[in-house]
Amino acid sequence: MRARLAPDLPIQRCGAAGWLALALALPVLPVLAADQSAQLEIGKKLFMSGAVPACAVCHTLQAAGAEGAVGPVLDELKPDAARVAKALRDGLGQMPSYKGKLSDEQIDAIAAYVAQASGGAR
Numbered sequence: 001m002r003a004r005l006a007p008d009l010p011i012q013r014c015g016a017a018g019w020l021a022l023a024l025a026l027p028v029l030p031v032l033a034a035d036q037s038a039q040l041e042i043g044k045k046l047f048m049s050g051a052v053p054a055c056a057v058c059h060t061l062q063a064a065g066a067e068g069a070v071g072p073v074l075d076e077l078k079p080d081a082a083r084v085a086k087a088l089r090d091g092l093g094q095m096p097s098y099k100g101k102l103s104d105e106q107i108d109a110i111a112a113y114v115a116q117a118s119g120g121a122r
Contacts (some may be wrong), residue, residue: 036112043113046106051098055110058095063117071095078120084111 047055047064056066060073071094079087088107091097098107115121 039109040113040116042106043109043111044117046102046110047113050106051102051110055114061114061117074114074118078118079115080121081108081111081115083120084114 044064047061048066049056055061056064056068058068058071060067060069060075062075085107086092087095088098088102088110090099102110
């Protein structure tokens, strides 16, 4: 009987095609992380002052230092990015729509930031 030095992991069974896919993907990972980090930074700036009115005027979000008292407390709501983006595009209750005021990229950046900062799912 042959001794095993490590448990049988899925990566050990992936063969040449799997290793090739992994080798091709690895250089891209730092770029994706940098892009995500930049998007979150842009989202935070827009949350604080980029939208008119700024999200921080109405909403509380501890990570942003925002203490708005009109809208929901985002730290408690913990919305995912899709929910935030929909609210920004369509408006919700007293919240106005930002469609046409913010680009899709700006809306996506705010949505990603709020989801990450509040602990909501992306």
